[in-house]
Amino acid sequence: MEIAKVLYDFTAEPGNNELTVREGETITITNQGVGGGWIEAQNSRGEVGLVPEDYIEVRKFAAPTAAHVPDLSFFDAFAPPANNTASNGNDPWSVWNQDATGGSSNNWAAQPEGTVTGKSAAPDPWGSNTQGHPQAYQGPGAEDDEWDDEWDDVKSNSESGEGGAIQRGGATGSSMKISLNKFPGFSKSGPELFLLCKLPPKGKEKLTIYMGEVGPVWSYPEAQLDCVVADPKKGSKMYGLKSYIEYQVIPNTTNRPVNHRYKHFDWLYERLLDKFGSAIPIPSLPDKQVTGRFEEEFIKMRMERLQGWMTRMCRHPVVSNSDVFQLFLTFKDEKEHEQKAEKDEGVGVMIFSSIEPEGPDLDPIEVEQKCEQFSRFTKAMDDGVKDLLNVGQEHWKRCTGPLPKEYQRIGKAFQNLSSVFTSSGYQEATLTDAMNEAGKTYEEIAQMVAEQPRKDLHFLMETNNEYKGLLGCFPDTIGVHKAAIEKVKEGDRLVAASKITAQDKATMAKRVSTMSYALQAEMNHFHSNRIYDYNRVMQLYLEEQVKFYETIAEKLRQAHSQFTTM
């Protein structure tokens, strides 16, 4: 029997044969062969139950290895080196706030580890927005090890050394958790890796940037990739001990459905983040900080948000065209694809090495101006979106709370008077009936008011939350560029100190220009999507609002017609 130390708190899912353990607690392993990433253990009080393997440290092997999920070898093959470091908790915007006003020479100061992270951009994904929204949103205090058996998704968090998903910037409201230290050689030198490296012989990967009407644009495929996330099914493993949800993903290319669990989506997210995070904002997946108490709403809400995330990824010409994404869309059985698994070297800033801009090199000044402009805009929009989310949330609360109650009381008051009138013994059927009808009408209105937010406000909130998440990624993406620009600025000094050659400096300038093309292409992509999305959601919102008020007017007209003047 082996002794193990508990690394992170884990609360048992009731009726799931699990054992609640607390960080630092020592437990005795009673059965290591349970599988599925679980071990059976006994605590000091003699209680026995299942505990996630990578929540504990057994003397035999180290946590990082254990962190890999045995039944996911296929995904493991793609997994990044496990030496992720904790991301700092700076407000990712703080840097740009300074920049917007003063020079940006303090970038490095702001990122001592050379780490750019957006993780803390949304410490509380929904912020104060959570209350009042549909049940499935109500995350605070939710257990991470919910019925959906996603404890193993926690891996990526526990790696970050911050003790699990609580710190994870999840949900549409979160930002990328990119930690540049992931990328070999980058740890102390920011984008230098790309700026100064001997470019590797171009692989098949080639990201061309064209000059469009609006400026640099990615090359878009003729046929827009799209996919449907649908038909969530409850599956189970370990002889039904653990249950999980599988979602069907159906790409419009193959039309062949593939099943994925949340953790598979999370795996895809991690891969995309590693590969494109420096050039393209990869929004986090919908948060898993949601209570499992309302399975129906929860699954519906998560599917809706996974759909939103996938749609956004499909829409992106670079992401949707990438091997890993295509693999995800066609992947059926893990085993069958193992051989496909191979380490990808073009991750992190090296993504820029595959970018080929059509057009002249850009002047570093222009590059910096563009960069500043983008960071100002994204910051401003982030504020605007959060503002709308806050008032929307308040409105949601009022419309689902006090307002309908009031309409109901008005309805009751009318009906009450109606029945008093009936007791008068005076013949007045018309009035009493009409009063009663009016009362019922206001009760109906009460119900309409309470249900309306789900029909319109909900989508306005969802879209803006998606954008809150997306905007939370820009500080990282832009940060890489800021860092590169700073390096180029240092160029002369570095040459003088013969740290680099004049040739190197020229190369750096050229490559910053390439990065800028990429950033501009990405911003233009963002803008065109933004315009499409906001047109769509505003139309939907106003359309529903019109219907809402028209229906009320019609109901009241009906009620009015019941009254007669003598």
Place this chain on the structure above:
Amino acid sequence: MEIAKVLYDFTAEPGNNELTVREGETITITNQGVGGGWIEAQNSRGEVGLVPEDYIEVRKFAAPTAAHVPDLSFFDAFAPPANNTASNGNDPWSVWNQDATGGSSNNWAAQPEGTVTGKSAAPDPWGSNTQGHPQAYQGPGAEDDEWDDEWDDVKSNSESGEGGAIQRGGATGSSMKISLNKFPGFSKSGPELFLLCKLPPKGKEKLTIYMGEVGPVWSYPEAQLDCVVADPKKGSKMYGLKSYIEYQVIPNTTNRPVNHRYKHFDWLYERLLDKFGSAIPIPSLPDKQVTGRFEEEFIKMRMERLQGWMTRMCRHPVVSNSDVFQLFLTFKDEKEHEQKAEKDEGVGVMIFSSIEPEGPDLDPIEVEQKCEQFSRFTKAMDDGVKDLLNVGQEHWKRCTGPLPKEYQRIGKAFQNLSSVFTSSGYQEATLTDAMNEAGKTYEEIAQMVAEQPRKDLHFLMETNNEYKGLLGCFPDTIGVHKAAIEKVKEGDRLVAASKITAQDKATMAKRVSTMSYALQAEMNHFHSNRIYDYNRVMQLYLEEQVKFYETIAEKLRQAHSQFTTM
């Protein structure tokens, strides 16, 4: 120079040469010849100013006499004997609550002084309803001696020995302040005066009650009397020292406008109360407990309510046909009418002596049943009306407070996003304009929401407040009947004790039957008015509500049309 003792607190109207004095304070009279019911006095601190004559007690003459307002000799002529006694503070309903369940034999116990009063039915006329309603409603803490120079109306209150209008059950929400002790010989015997008196030879006064479809009904005039209260004008007296408001009253009979001040209406109210109070609920005038800080709203609101009160009086076949009411409608100059002034003996319960029912005498049992039914109904409706008033008041607050603020914030949020989008440098005029329009639309909606209550809820509230006031009078009216019924029940005992003869008892029964006819006629009058009023106000309310929601829907449809899908 004379010394005087201050009887009641009086707070000076700023800029009106007045002197603030407190009850019990001793002041020195510096000029008694000021006139207009004022004297000039000096307080211990040497401050000099005007004080209402009847707020003080000068050694020379006693307060009650002083209480009569010199410049109102005409009204004085009609004034009741000054020996009004304080009214007890029982909840007028409490008596009936008992009756509804147990027997009514404890009426006398409940009214030790033989005094029935509804004064305390609405200690705070608007109750909690006050806040949130239009300014003019906001009474609490208002001075009685406001700019409208109504200190002299306080007379009727100071007489009641309760130190001024604060205790006065005013406003539409109040009830009659009938004090039966007013009526000679009635003080200890309730309705006995009428039940046992030798009926005086019928005067010209004759109130016939016919049998209509609905039962006993008053005889209604062919032409419905009506009048308009309009064109309030600010007048002044005492060389502009004091100002007041005169309202024009134009009866549809003569079409000749007569001017009346609030206190003249109050005089009419007192007369009608004395004369008809026992048989007909006479609702109080609109309260004067309103702050004078908002002259415009205040005058408008008071005029509206005086109009409502007058309309109700005009509609009443008995009241509108009475000498005193007709006098009020034709009265122009006080002096010219002095000779008309004559004591009216047919006041109080004696009103019943002029009533001539067409139809057989009613069995005392039936009389009591009717009476019980009416008191149950009026109590139930009183509750229903107050309930509606409460929720209406809350709704008013929400619609004029938080709700529009929220719509405004939504509007601002949209406009804010719009301007952020404009700063993107990306060409998207259509979207930014549309977002901006949508924002403006929600700001317009905010304003509509805030203004709507004055267009519909206001009238619903006003009508229900009128009824709250009217219903508050019924306990008094019904009380007189209950008392009479009790007396008749005592009949046998009284005969046995040879307090009365068998003949007397028969007379009592007959006269109670007459009273019952009157009560039924009054209830039928009440019902037909109620049906008319509630049909009218509900139609108005729903009509405005329909317009409101239709307008919003239209505005939103406009905003919606601005968006385009690409």
